[in-house]
Amino acid sequence: MIFLLRLIIPTGRAMTGLPLSSILLYDKIKTNEVIMNKAYEEITNKIIDQLKNGCVPWEQPWFGVRGARSYNTNKAYSFLNQLILGGEAGHYITWHQLNMLKGHLRKGSKGKRVFFWSTFDKAEENENGEKVIRKIPYLKTYTVFHVCDCEGLPQRWIPQDFTVKNNKPIESAEKIAKDFLDREKIELKHNNVNEAYYSVRYDYINLPPLERFNSPENYAAVLFHEMVHASGHKKRLNRFRVNDTSSPYGSPDYSREELVAEMGSSFLLKQVGIDNSRTLEQSAAYIQSWIAALKNDYSLIAIAASRAERAVEYILGTKE
Ligand SMILES: [Zn+2]
DSSP states (O other): OHHHHHHHHHHHHHHHOOOHHHHHHHHHHHHHHHHHHHHHHHHHHHHHHHHHTTOOGGGOOBGGGGOEEETTTOOBOOHHHHHHTTTOOEEEEEHHHHHHTTOEEOTTOOOEEEEEEEEEEEEEEOTTSOEEEEEEEEEEEEEEEEGGGEESOOOOSOOOOOOOOOOOOOHHHHHHHHHHHHHHTOEEEOOSTTOOEEETTTTEEEOOOGGGBSOHHHHHHHHHHHHHHHHTSTTTTOOSOTTOSSOOTTSHHHHHHHHHHHHHHHHHHHHTTOOOHHHHHHHHHHHHHHHHHTTTOTHHHHHHHHHHHHHHHHHHTOOO
16 A cells, blocks of 8 residues: 555656645545445445345344444444444454554455545635635545454453343233244244344244343344244245245245245234334335345235234134
């Protein structure tokens, strides 16, 4: 980087006769226009990727998502960078900091790019001919590495727990869940504190613990979502295709199943009298993104709704 600047500056200076600081800034603006466009593209693609993987990155209703931090300052990264890093918690370090601390990178480890807003001062004249300084924002980008990919780094921060909330379980929701899970011998685990999923292969549900959610209603919504998935197992309503233990993410089958889970969860919330307006709003956004994936085939929504209804009857044990 320094080598590059040294090459550019003398030529530019000779050509324009501007003071060195302006050239540096001009160079910065030009480079950053290119970086900005690339940054937007990169950010958009990353978010689309996550959407395709069935994750709405800005709607994750538990706290683990703020888990990516700077090794240098121990500060949590911005929401945007958390999205880009895909919610992978832990400390991240730049190449420069890594070298300063005489650490090194494990073979084959790859960095990820994060973005920070910064400003520089630009001198301008206003309508009255007075000199004013305008702050011009631009995006700076850094490549960062997860500390687990680094060796020889001193233990700098004691891993701290994320925000926890004193959520009280909702009794009616707990009862529905317990009855269904006990009857069907489905284990509910809280092993992976950052993820909510149903394992088709091993027939269990994993959820972040209750205190990690921003409300007990959201916990119930996510638990119900996974329970609806579980109802599709071949020994139950057999919604998944033969040998289909892992429908490829983003495939129409997967999209349809996600719709079933979202709708079923909403029905169940209504059943226990939980105000699900917020959840429904999330579902609407969620469903909308899937509609696009499903090429606007609205009949699939109708199919998903009737499957969701069957799933709810099955979960509640009211199926005739
Ligand atoms: Zn799901």
